[in-house]
Amino acid sequence: MPGSKKYLVLGKYRNFDGAVKQKIGKDQRMRKSTCFWRNSTIAKICLAGLIGYYASPGNGAKTVHAEDWRQFRGGEALSINATSKLPATWLNSESETLPPAAWRTPIEGSGWSQPIIVGDRVFVTTAVAQKGGKPKGMAGGVMDPSTMGRAAKPKDPVAWKLICLSLSTGEIQWSETAIEAIPAFGKHASNTYATETPAASDDTVYSFFGAAGLLTAHDFQGKLRWTKTYEPQKINNDFGTGSSLLLADNAQASERRLLVQRYNEESAILACLQADSGEELWRAERPKGSSWSTPILWTNQGVKEVVTGGQGSVIAYDLLTGQERWRVNGLDTSFSCSLVADSSAVYFGTASPGSRAPIYAVGAGHVGDLTLSKDATKSDAILWSGTKSGAGMPSPIVIDNNLYFFGNTATCYDKLTGKELYRKRTPGGTLVAGCPVVAGDRIVLVNEVGDVTLVTPGSEFEFREFKAPRDSNATDAGNEPNDSKGAASGEQSTLVGRDEVFWATPGIANQSLLIRSSDAIYCYR
Numbered sequence: 252m253p254g255s256k257k258y259l260v261l262g263k264y265r266n267f268d269g270a271v272k273q274k275i276g277k278d279q280r281m282r283k284s285t286c287f288w289r290n291s292t293i294a295k296i297c298l299a300g301l302i303g304y305y306a307s308p309g310n311g312a313k314t315v316h317a318e319d320w321r322q323f324r325g326g327e328a329l330s331i332n333a334t335s336k337l338p339a340t341w342l343n344s345e346s347e348t349l350p351p352a353a354w355r356t357p358i359e360g361s362g363w364s365q366p367i368i369v370g371d372r373v374f375v376t377t378a379v380a381q382k383g384g385k386p387k388g389m390a391g392g393v394m395d396p397s398t399m400g401r402a403a404k405p406k407d408p409v410a411w412k413l414i415c416l417s418l419s420t421g422e423i424q425w426s427e428t429a430i431e432a433i434p435a436f437g438k439h440a441s442n443t444y445a446t447e448t449p450a451a452s453d454d455t456v457y458s459f460f461g462a463a464g465l466l467t468a469h470d471f472q473g474k475l476r477w478t479k480t481y482e483p484q485k486i487n488n489d490f491g492t493g494s495s496l497l498l499a500d501n502a503q504a505s506e507r508r509l510l511v512q513r514y515n516e517e518s519a520i521l522a523c524l525q526a527d528s529g530e531e532l533w534r535a536e537r538p539k540g541s542s543w544s545t546p547i548l549w550t551n552q553g554v555k556e557v558v559t560g561g562q563g564s565v566i567a568y569d570l571l572t573g574q575e576r577w578r579v580n581g582l583d584t585s586f587s588c589s590l591v592a593d594s595s596a597v598y599f600g601t602a603s604p605g606s607r608a609p610i611y612a613v614g615a616g617h618v619g620d621l622t623l624s625k626d627a628t629k630s631d632a633i634l635w636s637g638t639k640s641g642a643g644m645p646s647p648i649v650i651d652n653n654l655y656f657f658g659n660t661a662t663c664y665d666k667l668t669g670k671e672l673y674r675k676r677t678p679g680g681t682l683v684a685g686c687p688v689v690a691g692d693r694i695v696l697v698n699e700v701g702d703v704t705l706v707t708p709g710s711e712f713e714f715r716e717f718k719a720p721r722d723s724n725a726t727d728a729g730n731e732p733n734d735s736k737g738a739a740s741g742e743q744s745t746l747v748g749r750d751e752v753f754w755a756t757p758g759i760a761n762q763s764l765l766i767r768s769s770d771a772i773y774c775y776r
Contacts, residue, residue: 320368320760322450323495324686327548329591330648331689332759338776341705341717342693349703349717352745352773353763354421358414361385362445364495365685366767368760369451372424372471373416375772376458378444381407386769387440388682388699388752402437402489409434409444411460413469418763421774425473429458430465435483438462438491441754446491448545448756450498450509452526457509461492466511468529477529484515486541493543493587497557498526499570508532508570514542514561514585521546521559523573533573537561544586544646549597551576551615558597560586565599565613579633580622582609588686589646591654596634598654598666600641608641612654612669635669644754646686648694650708657683657696661712678704678716685756690764697757697766701747722746745773 324330340350360379363386367374410431415424438444449458455476459466464481484492497510507526513519519542522534540562548570549556555570562585566578584606590599600610613621617632628636642656649655654666659682663672677683681698687706688695694706701719706712722744748770755767764775 318760319370319451320758321452321500322367322498323365323448323545324589324646324688324756325759326450326498326500329547330646330686330756331650333689333691335759335762335764336691337693337695337705337764341775347716347718349719349775351720353776354774355745355771356416356421356423357771358767360410360412360445361443361769363443363493363685363755363767364445365448365756366758366765366772367449367451367456368418368758368763368765369453369456369471370761371418373418373758373765373772374449374451374456375414375416375767376445376447376449376460377412377414378460378462379410379412380405380444381409386443386752386754388754402439404437405434408432409463411445411463411465413449413456413458413467413473415456415471415473416772418761418774421772427469427473427475429460429467429478430463432463434462436462436485436491437489438486439489442491442493444491446493448495450496452498452500452504452507455526457496457498457526459496459511461494461513466529468526479524479529481511481513482517484513485517486515487585490541490543495545497546497548499548499555499557510546510557512542512544512546512559514540514559516541519561521557521568521573523557523570535566535568535573535575537564537566540585542585544589547590547592547597549592550594552618558590558592560590560599560601565590565597565611567597577613577618577621577632579611579613580620583607584609584641587644588642591647591649593649593666596666598647598649600647600656602641602643606641607638609636609638610640610664610669611636612666634667637669640664640671644684648687648689650689650694653708653710655687655694655706655708657687659683661696661706661714663710663712665710672710673712675712678702678714684754688757688759690759695757695759695764697753699753701751701753701766701768703766719747720745722748 318334360377362377364376408431411429414426444462447459455468457468461484464483466479468476494512499508501507504527509524509526511522519537519539523532542561544560546557546559549558556567557570558567563582564580567576584601584603586601597613602608612634614634621632643658645657647656652666654664656662661677662674679702683696683698696704703717704714706714751768751770753768758765762776766773
């Protein structure tokens with residue numbers, strides 16, 4: 252077909268009519284947006300810089316806030332932002348309905364990546380499919396027998412994009428397509444092709460698309476700084492990818508480290524990159540097996556560690572060298588959620604169908620193989636452990652002496668002993684899929700229909716539930732590209748659409764709470 256459009260297939264490229272023509276090496280580069288291929292030569296990526304570098308036009312200086320939310324779960328904050336307060340109208344109101352959002356901006360495509368915040372900029376990723384692509388909730392996805400088994404291999408291209416919005420107004424400042432290609436593998440109906448959360452330093456935003464095998468670094472104007480390609484990840488049962496980037500930030504750009512976890516059915520590699528250049532500094536391999544967790548940073552005996560959860564084990568590595576510091580084996584499952592830590596211990600719990608749903612507290616000050624002996628529940632290194640208590644998707648949080656897990660239930664443990672303090676049904680009886688975040692002195696939970704529960708930390712389950720205001724007249728949730736302004740201009744409703752699903756983790760910074768659905772981002776302040 253002369254002049255026919257050609258799309259990249261991850262590992263291959265094909266004509267628009269679907270005929271496979273040639274194998275493409277994983278280290279070759281890909282052209283932005285349309286991925287046209289001419290004369291069997293791969294065009295160079297060249298992304299045009301747009302607006303949005305400064306917090307205010309003509310300012311001439313970047314505005315950076317100490318309370319920024321720059322990566323998944325806030326990075327080392329591990330879901331806690333003590334300085335950003337919830338709206339006073341929430342805490343003082345007697346209403347059971349959320350007040351109107353400051354703005355609602357539709358986001359084209361779909362993605363469960365968490366919105367991240369740097370000053371007045373909000374960064375989010377999305378995957379735009381030519382057909383379908385909108386994720387389903389628990390009833391229509393996970394619990395539907397038709398979604399079981401391997402997903403059908405996609406035949407149509409997907410455009411992976413990075414979007415920058417204004418935190419003040421919700422206006423889209425720019426949108427850059429990293430790659431448009433036909434995915435190598437399918438995904439579960441409830442997952443997306445843009446589930447990995449980006450990470451940002453003072454001047455660079457990093458995006459990882461595990462299904463595409465592409466890692467990019469853009470400046471705040473949308474201009475590409477560097478890119479790195481990997482093999483697309485083959486995930487167990489075609490559930491799709493989910494591990495986000497981890498940025499170990501530093502005032503010196505040369506000392507910034509970017510951690511990329513790729514644990515899948517073909518290999519399990521943690522790579523540490525020099526964030527400013529993309530150069531790989533070290534890599535650590537473990538037995539293959541899929542995992543959807545994101546690494547965490549933890550200081551143990553004065554050593555900064557990268558702690559990872561994978562199939563059958565938790566392993567910690569020295570951030571500077573990649574040398575293994577300690578491990579806990581003997582877990583009969585992998586990780587959908589991530590770990591949490593404080594100065595005294597690393598805490599984790601995980602569960603999958605048929606597993607014992609283990610939960611552990613690993614004390615600081617230990618190195619080596621910390622695996623428990625048979626039938627033991629604790630040791631010098633393992634403060635306590637248990638079974639039938641692990642979490643599903645939401646990652647745990649630790650506040651003072653209490654450890655919290657959420658999902659279909661809300662569970663609180665004494666972090667020192669592992670004693671269960673309470674186990675209650677999640678308010679509303681609806682799944683919480685995204686991770687909890689802490690704003691000021693409240694734990695914020697967003698369930699899959701957009702309702703918000705505020706939990707007061709403590710040994711008793713005290714909460715307030717707010718129903719999301721819904722558009723009863725909506726025939727569709729929207730999911731249309733917003734090339735214009737967002738809600739602040741009055742052009743967009745702030746009501747929740749009938750079919751919207753909320754599985755993304757909220758972002759909280761600069762007195763603003765960002766909640767992402769399958770269709771839009773809502774800002775409450």
